[in-house]
Amino acid sequence: GNSVTQMEGPVTLSEEAFLTINCTYTATGYPSLFWYVQYPGEGLQLLLKATKADDKGSNKGFEATYRKETTSFHLEKGSVQVSDSAVYFCALSETTNAGKSTFGDGTTLTVKP
């Protein structure tokens, strides 16, 4: 079956530091890949996505590139802010089979001023 593995957290950074959260996946076929963000007390929100190999998703200064050869979709941001503190989930979605999604366990990011 499908699976998503994220780097274990929590991650604590100072403001303006560089962020990388690693994500690797196992899937049959050609899934779409996503990063979702969850702020305290809220549901998950889509941060970015990529639908095929070598695509780069980007939003709000965050980026991730779909690497089929390494089955990875690492999240990066050049300069984090306190407001980026949240839980980040990597996920894949099957393009068939009802679009069911598989999620990683989440990585908690705390950014200190």
Added chain:
Amino acid sequence: NAGVTQTPKFRILKIGQSMTLQCTQDMNHNYMYWYRQDPGMGLKLIYYSVGAGITDKGEVPNGYNVSRSTTEDFPLRLELAAPSQTSVYFCASRDRASEKLFFGSGTQLSVL
């Protein structure tokens, strides 16, 4: 601009009690899902639906039931609550074109 609405936000149940978690979406999405999120873990799929009248089991369906009588509503039923069902429950719908999931704000359920 409601999106996905879940009720209630919080609930405490005693072992053996029953309850229904409500979920409604106003985006005319055919695909809807129920997930549970345990502390420090990712989301596990409980049940899903690809349209009115069609539902199917996900990874962790035991102890739950669903129905989908309309496109908008997808309630989740717990028949005999057990402590193992203490979790945060999220309903989501999916836009077919963008593959984007839209989540409700969640229901925090404790079974004591």
